[in-house]
Amino acid sequence: MTRVVVDVMLKPEILDPQGQAVADALPRLGVTGVRSVRIGRRIELEFESTPERQQLDELADQLLANPVIEDYAISLPEQAIPEEAA
Amino acid sequence: MRIGVVTFPGSLDEVDAARAVALAGAEPVSLWHGDQDLRDVAAVVLPGGFSYGDYLRCGAIARFAPVMTAVRQAAHDGLPVLGICNGFQILCEAGLLPGALTRNRHLRFRHRDQWLRIETAGTAWTDSYEAGQEIVIPLKSGEGCYVADPDTLAELAASGRIVARYLGENPNGSLDDIAAVCNETGNVVGIMPHPEHAVEMLTGPSTDGLGFFTSVLKHLTGAETTGVPA
Numbered sequence: 001m002t003r004v005v006v007d008v009m010l011k012p013e014i015l016d017p018q019g020q021a022v023a024d025a026l027p028r029l030g031v032t033g034v035r036s037v038r039i040g041r042r043i044e045l046e047f048e049s050t051p052e053r054q055q056l057d058e059l060a061d062q063l064l065a066n067p068v069i070e071d072y073a074i075s076l077p078e079q080a081i082p083e084e085a086a
Numbered sequence: 087m088r089i090g091v092v093t094f095p096g097s098l099d100e101v102d103a104a105r106a107v108a109l110a111g112a113e114p115v116s117l118w119h120g121d122q123d124l125r126d127v128a129a130v131v132l133p134g135g136f137s138y139g140d141y142l143r144c145g146a147i148a149r150f151a152p153v154m155t156a157v158r159q160a161a162h163d164g165l166p167v168l169g170i171c172n173g174f175q176i177l178c179e180a181g182l183l184p185g186a187l188t189r190n191r192h193l194r195f196r197h198r199d200q201w202l203r204i205e206t207a208g209t210a211w212t213d214s215y216e217a218g219q220e221i222v223i224p225l226k227s228g229e230g231c232y233v234a235d236p237d238t239l240a241e242l243a244a245s246g247r248i249v250a251r252y253l254g255e256n257p258n259g260s261l262d263d264i265a266a267v268c269n270e271t272g273n274v275v276g277i278m279p280h281p282e283h284a285v286e287m288l289t290g291p292s293t294d295g296l297g298f299f300t301s302v303l304k305h306l307t308g309a310e311t312t313g314v315p316a
Contacts, residue, residue, distance in 0.1 A: 010188075014188065014233060015191060015259070017189050017190070017191050017192070017193050017259075018193065063146065063147075063150070064142070066143055066146065066186055068178070068184075068185060068186040068233075068234070068235075069186045069188060069233060
């Protein structure tokens with residue numbers, strides 16, 4: 001099994017009102033000094049076997065993220081670990 | 087004249103859209119998201135609502151519905167397509183219209199009677215209006231903030247593809263006060279407020295929305311009699 005993580009974030013130039021609302025609320029918790037908050041989405045996929053990079057790009061580009069407003073980053077945080085490594 | 091209205095799982099306004107089509111003098115045809123063909127309709131309306139629960143992003147999953155393959159192909163061939171609210175979001179996600187709709191800048195769901203100015207009267211869905219005409223129709227949306235990159239915005243403005251703008255206070259932070267845009271050929275239009283809710287005085291603030299539906303009839307019959315392609 002291969003776990004793939006896709007992180008989707010609004011592009012820097014796109015206003016993130018959700019992040020802005022959280023940033024505005026932080027001082028009410030006594031947290032100061034936070035310059036900005038950006039909120040994104042983390043998507044975890046489990047594949048039966050390691051997928052092709054191109055397939056992952058298509059998946060992220062066509063469905064998981066909207067490239068008009070969002071950037072994405074694909075990572076494989078834990079490569080499939082062979083049994084004997086345990 | 088048969089005009090299709092697509093129902094996706096989670097659509098909300100397909101009955102109102104069908105009623106508006108009928109009041110304009112056409113025959114509404116119910117289309118289902120799983121349909122592979124468009125049953126010979128002369129135009130298609132993608133109604134408002136929350137297709138597929140708005141999961142992932144508004145319109146992102148509806149874009150992959152089987153019916154959208156047919157809509158995309160037919161739109162490229164000139165079929166008039168109107169996307170209202172969620173339908174607008176679907177058209178942007180499907181790449182049939184430029185830009186994207188994002189969360190309202192103030193994070194509030196906004197519902198009110200909204201004044202608009204029709205900027206472009208020549209599209210398939212605004213033939214019955216005059217450029218500069220001011221109309222009032224209901225708005226109800228949480229993700230109605232239209233965004234596009236500066237080049238796209240400049241191109242839309244220069245080529246007359248900004249179909250309508252909000253008047254008064256911008257309800258959602260849309261760039262350039264954009265409420266509606268069209269594709270290059272003017273047959274595909276997306277609008278965030280709801281013309282189908284302003285077709286009878288009993289239930290709407292005006293009958294100003296009816297013009298969208300009479301426009302497409304005018305456009306289609308005009309095209310038929312003169313032989314000019316849509």
